[in-house]
Amino acid sequence: MVLRRKTITRIVWILSLVSLFTDIASEMLYPVMPIFLESIGFSVLLIGILEGIAEATAGLSKGYFGKMSDNLEKRLPFVRWGYSLSAVSKPMLALWAFPLWIFLARTLDRLGKGLRTGARDAMLSEQASPQTKGTVFGFHRSMDTVGAVIGPLVAIAFLYFNPQTYRPLFLLAFVPGIIAVSFTLLLKEPERVKQHLPVKTSLFDFIRYWKTSPINYRRLTKGILLFTLFNSSDVFLILRLKEIGISDTVTIGVYVFYNIVFALFSYPLGIIADKIGLKKIFLSGLLLFVVVYAGMAVNKGFYGVLFLFFLYGIYAAATDGVSKAWVSNLVKKSDTATAIGTLTGFQSICTMIASSFAGLLWYTVGSLATFMLTSFMTLVAIIYILFLKLKD
Incomplete structure (x- = not known):
């Protein structure tokens, strides 16, 4: 109890509640977004283009705004505006079905994520010592994922009483979004001592930062990005459930179950990572990922799938917050937002590439090849990171 009171500060609590309510808003819409887009005339190809542009926007903006936050030595404006843009984008989707308007609303949501990510994670990092960062990031990730549990459940309940009524759900998602923004107030x-005069930030400054960043940061980033380059969207796991004959309702239930596991394990695994080492927990998570993807390639039974999604939740808990904590320990405190923004920005772009390649491989060869290749390349990334001599 003493550790928790010292480590989880007021700022960590508030940022975690902001993320929780934002994720409720986002995850209310996640299960119905493809269905809604198809209902207003979007083809699968157009949905793919929309998501690709959204991920590219998030990727570039995370690095750019992370660098700007460090240059200006300010965090809060980026956090407030970032969450505000995401909140406003939700009801916009319900107002007009014109494709360009949908693209604008979706891009605005991803721009908000890019605007806030680096600055928010830098604020979290500033609330921790190198010995407690796993705990802080794990707690934040856990609270964030609680929102990812509540959101789909709200959507299921709403659609149960209002079948095929999507637009009011987008308006309803505005409520938790506004609550999240209110918490940022x-x-x-x-307070921090000014290190330098504010300097102008250009769009690709974060790429130049990567070239001049600490060597250990670049080494770890390469390993994480190698993994991400073959770690496609979770949509493909959901498609696999559909392929083996699991119903839509049960599929959403399995997704909620995964998020529950993710939420329950993030905080305790963060604490354990601080005690035994961030590297050990991170690599253990990647090993679980290998098991999950290899298992999804060959398993066709419901209980087997449920067990694999249980492991997948632990994998996510062991890697998401822990990777940010590890990265923040390898760079100067004044560069934290840039470092995390650069990593998460490149990850967004790699995920876009991975998903495009996975879709092509699935279409031409089949799901077995898609999942087995991802498992194999994750093993390669594990071996690379295993032999890195980095402090954690």
Whole structure:
């Protein structure tokens, strides 16, 4: 209890609640977004283009705004505006079905994520010591994922009483979004000694940062990105459930179950990572990922799938917050937002490439090849990271 009170500060609590309510809003829409888009005339190809542009926007903006946050030595404006843009984008989707308007709303949501990510994670990092970062990021990730559990459940309940009624759901998602923004008003910009005069930030400054960043940061980033380059969207796991004959309702239930496991394990695994080492927990998570993807390639039974999604939730808990904690320990405190923004930005782009390639491989060869290749390349990434001599 003493550790928790010292480590989980007021700022960590507020940022975690902001993420929780934002994820409720986002995950309310996640299960119905493809169905809604098809209902207003979007083809599968157009949906793919929409998601590709959205991920590219998030990827480039995370690095750019992370660098800008460090240059200006400010965090809070990026956090507030980032969450505000995402909140506003939700009801926009319900107002007009014109494709360009949908593209604008979706891009605005991803721009908001890019705007806030680096600055928010830098604020979390500033609330921790190198010995407690796993705990702080794990707690935040756990609270965030609680929102990912509540959101789909709200959507299921709403659609149960209002079948095939999608637009009011987008308006309803505005409520938790506004609650999240309201919580940001409780935050104050932490006092810090100015390190330099504000400098202008260009779009690709974060790429130049990567070239001049600490060698250990670049080494770890290469390993994480190698893994991400073959780690396609979770949509393909859901498609696999459909392929083996699991119903839509049960599929959403399995997705909720995964998020529950993710939420339950993120905080305790963060604490354990601080005690035994971030590297050990991170690599253990990747090993679980290998098991999950290899298992999804060959398993066709419901209980087997449920067990694999249980392991997948633990994998996510062992890697998401832990990777950010590890990265923040390898760079200067003044570069934290840039470092995390650069990593998550490149990850967004790699995920876009991975998903495009996975879709092509699935279409031409089949799901077995898709999942087995991902498992194999994850093993390659594990071996690479295993032999890195990095502090954690």
